Amino acid sequence: MNILVTNDDGIMAPGIFILKKELEKKHNVYVVAPDIERSATGHAITIRNPLWAKKIFLNNEFLGYAVNGTPADCVKLGLEAIYKDINFDMVISGINKGPNLGTDLLYSGTVSGALEGSLNGYPAIAVSSANYQNPNYETAAKFILNFLENNEIIDMPEFSALNINVPNVDYSELKGSKITRQSKRRYRDYFEPRKDPYGNTYYWMLGEIIEDDNEEDSDYFVLKENYVSITPIKSFLTDFEYMKKLKKFKEDKDGFKG
Numbered sequence: 001m002n003i004l005v006t007n008d009d010g011i012m013a014p015g016i017f018i019l020k021k022e023l024e025k026k027h028n029v030y031v032v033a034p035d036i037e038r039s040a041t042g043h044a045i046t047i048r049n050p051l052w053a054k055k056i057f058l059n060n061e062f063l064g065y066a067v068n069g070t071p072a073d074c075v076k077l078g079l080e081a082i083y084k085d086i087n088f089d090m091v092i093s094g095i096n097k098g099p100n101l102g103t104d105l106l107y108s109g110t111v112s113g114a115l116e117g118s119l120n121g122y123p124a125i126a127v128s129s130a131n132y133q134n135p136n137y138e139t140a141a142k143f144i145l146n147f148l149e150n151n152e153i154i155d156m157p158e159f160s161a162l163n164i165n166v167p168n169v170d171y172s173e174l175k176g177s178k179i180t181r182q183s184k185r186r187y188r189d190y191f192e193p194r195k196d197p198y199g200n201t202y203y204w205m206l207g208e209i210i211e212d213d214n215e216e217d218s219d220y221f222v223l224k225e226n227y228v229s230i231t232p233i234k235s236f237l238t239d240f241e242y243m244k245k246l247k248k249f250k251e252d253k254d255g256f257k258g
Helices: 014-023 071-082 109-119 137-150 219-224 240-252
Strands: 002-006 028-034 053-058 061-067 090-097 124-129 160-166 176-179 186-195 201-210 227-234
Touching: 002 014, 002 071, 014 028, 014 061, 014 090, 014 137, 028 071, 053 071, 061 071, 071 090, 071 109, 090 109, 090 137, 109 124, 109 160, 109 227, 124 137, 137 160, 160 219, 219 227
Parallel strands: 002 028, 002 090, 028 061, 090 124, 124 160, 176 227
Antiparallel strands: 053 061, 160 227, 186 201
């Protein structure tokens, strides 16, 4: 397959290099990634500034193009400009340093890179290694390569993607993989006021993770049990159950103005 690869940790992050090397065992890989880390940029795109694409070499080997934009920018630019003559089969975003679980999906540049691929009509995967300090990228990369060999990704529904989180263990220690749902895992944030050298106050966001969704089909529960979490996601956010309630309310109550 022809695969476009991006990330949000930046083109020099080891995760994207290791993923590229592993995928190249079976596929053609084209990298377009941010020039610096763009974590937690969500699905932002650049519309007021020019985008630059620079060829990057690592150990005298062409790695890909570095772009001064977001992961979504990189996917757009890769598909529609830099590699517009390539017939791509899919888009993969990662390997992210640390997991993307629960509400992380709303903020994650990694996930948004994959969803941008799906919006452009391509099967797409976001992949993360579930450790911030010492991620095992090799396990995640090997899992993705084998996953592509054993699953019909081409049957992925339109505008959908897979969010895959891989436990931070050796490949032989993986118990397997499970299809999961996005959990309610989220953060309790707080802001610590600090002073700069000139005495001005600034704020540093801190927080703690809240994991109160302990059902066995949730993404983080499965991950803690050393299973790979595979969560199907989509770009469109309509709450259809709530929509039904609102429609019924409108029908039942005179004067309701939507």
